[in-house]
Amino acid sequence: MKRAITNHLAGLGVVLALAAVWPAQAGEGHDHGDAPAAPSANGPQRQPDGSVFLPKPAQRQLGVRTMVTEEAELPRSVELNGKVLMDPNAGGKVQPLNAGRIEPGPRGLPSPGQVVRKGDVLAYVVPSAAPIERSNQSAQLAELRAAKSLADKRVARLKELADTVPRKDIEAAESEAASLGERIAAVGGGLATREALVAPVSGVIASAHVVAGQVVDARELLFEIVDPGRLRIEALAFDPALGADVGSATLAVGNQRVPLVFVGAARSLREQALPLGFRAQGAALNGLAVGQPVRVFVQTRQKVKGIPVPVASLMKSPANQTVVWVKTAPERFEPRTVTTEPLDGLNVAVTSGLKAGDRVATQGATLINQVR
Template sequence: MEFRTLIAAGCLLAASVVVGRAHDGHDHAPPPVVADSVAAPRGEAASDAFELVASLRNGELIVFIDDFATNAPVTSATVEVDTPAGTLALSPRADGGFGAPVAWATTPSRKDLIITVTAGDVIDILTTALDVPAEAVAAPPVSQSGWRNLQAVAHAVRDRLEPLSAAILPAGLGLIAGILLTLLFRRRGTRIAGLALMLLAGTGSPPAKAHDGHDHGPATPVVSVTGDLARRLPDGTIFVPKPTQRILAIRTAMSAEAQHRRVVELPARVIPDPNASGYVQASAGGRIEPPEGGFPRLGTRVSRGDVLAFVSPPLQAIDRSDMRQRQSELDQAIAVAERRILRFETLARSGAGTQVQLDEARLELQGLRDRRAALDQARREPEPLVAPVAGVIADSSAVTGQMIQPSAVVFQIVDPDRLWLEASSFEALPGIGNATARTANGTSLGLAYQGAGLASRNQAVSVHFAVTAGSTVIRLGQFVTVLASLHDEISGIAIPRASLVRATNGQTIIYVHRSAERFEPRQVRFVPLDGDRVLVQAGLEAGQRVVTQGAELIDQVR
């Protein structure tokens, strides 16, 4: 009986504690919410020469100065600020800005600033204002935001556990006292007193809040964090703080409308200059053999007249028979000429013969011997293959012991500094002025127009261009795109190709630098202009700052 009484009392105690803390699965203590990051108090100013951003961070006034047109950082300058507390000289910082500590950074109010910038021969005065709200002053610094968030969460958990500990501790003490009274004393009155003590301990926990109206205690604490973070704003523009712009190396240029020559795109491939290249071929078939030192490797520079290989022509059976017959005939003629010379020498000594006859016999003998030596040499000596021009070995098919046919190409020699492009035009071009080419990886090549053919090849006319710049990054047979400008002109705004960004919906956009730390996307329509630029015909007005470097990085901000 006593054991069942203790179990029932424990159950009543646990139920009272649980009812005092929650009901119907409701969690009355949600964790603290961390608010979105907001930018530090800041102000902007711009002139024809400079653009600056002033901000307060950790009790320090920080000013970033850039060139207005190009957004290039200005790091070598003298900066003075007229503040409500007097004139303040700013010192250069490691991040490229200028800063100095200020005492009024902790006072919530509006601060009007007059900033004087002296950079070289340019002196400019800009005005701006900083609105320091009370919450910005009370907010923790950026460098300690993570630690402050952890502290706020710890305080919230502690505040939530204090009522729970206050309820459990008395209930636990009452339960222990009741159990001791019940077990130690057997009298009925004492057991009743112990049971009553356990019930009082269970009911001593704080009562639950009324469910009507859902009064779940104090509001959820909100932890605010201050910081300069790049983010995409609800209106579609992108906020990029000046320190982030320095890291991303954002550069801009002023847009201007002008007249430009119309440009056509032509597919082309790289070919060698016919006046600076050549083939090495064999005049007769035979077996190829390497010269002393081996065959030249690909990319080896050779000079005109260098021996690159040898070709030993094979001799057929009938050829060998004819050669042996000629050798025998020459050997007999040489023997007869030698005996005739001996007879003429004897006659010349005795006076019966003349010296002229002896000299003629000696000349005849020398001729026969030369013919015999030439026949032997023709049988043994192979044909040398020499370089027709100076250049580098662009292609080689030479293998020791290989049998080649007559007119087979063994080596191709090309001058890498003299390459051409052969483009195909499917329309009659009235006249070609300047031309450039663009490779698949975006490299630009300078071209010089050489001429166009009159014969149609695959319904197209061949147009030749000489590569004047960038020939070291292309190879023979590589396909490129030629951008040839014609004599007729069109109007538009020229911008670099690096400014174009492909949006998620497939449209082409650019970014306009609308203010010091805000960039606006613009959809544009364009046509190619040359290897490095395009011509915007719609979506952009003159006199706006267009991002020319770092547009893809800005587009990644979310």
């Protein structure tokens, strides 16, 4: 019995092994073939030559926009590292003349970002004096008050004897009494006066370094006030000859281009570089802060022949080369390797790799570059 079962299991194993080796055959009319599944020809795909097939519906969905290029004589530009500074004619600093204790102003202590007007009282400084100095002033004030009382009584007596006393004696006594009154006012004011910290210009509080009750020293910086619409830009040029070849300059703030007015170049080097000063105005500057690093694009008087394209059109190829996508057919984009030079922060000058009349992708180039 056991031998029959063993023989049956052995035969079943041989049949299963032969079935695994023997190729399976589909029934008649059900052969699917050995070819792989064909990719969909209606979706975006990368072609063997590196170009991208992008149907019209996909172009609209990705927001692809193109522009026709034109060749022109463009100013040769230099990109410099810069920094935002306060305009000395539109900003100011608030510093106390004397050491003392801070007291809030009529509207409290201002906070950074608060709008103030010229002449507003920001805070008070109560002058600090040693106890011996205050006691000496108090003693001097008491002596002056006593002398003033005697002077007033003497003037009253002389006026009663006006018929027998010369007029000049009465006038001298009155003058002495008035002088003592002014000295009392001066000494008393020195004991009770507070130094008012007044806003020198209208603008926005850029920085505040005080709290109520804080003891500050003379000439300590307490507040900085700037006008966000009027700032200075300082750029460092490592080529001193650039200061005499500045034609124009721009500053890129987000997607906006702010023109800069060249003020002048310094006559002394700083960190082996020549500082260049520019003046900027406009509502686009509201997003900048004093001390913020920026990029300044200086257009020189030299010209270069090239094709201006937006910076958003520049992509990187797998070989880390700078490319732009050119629309060669209604649904076909080809990558073109280009060389560029800076122009104004929002655009670059393509000096090779493109020709006039090419249609370059300006929006959606990043998505085209990701198609595989």
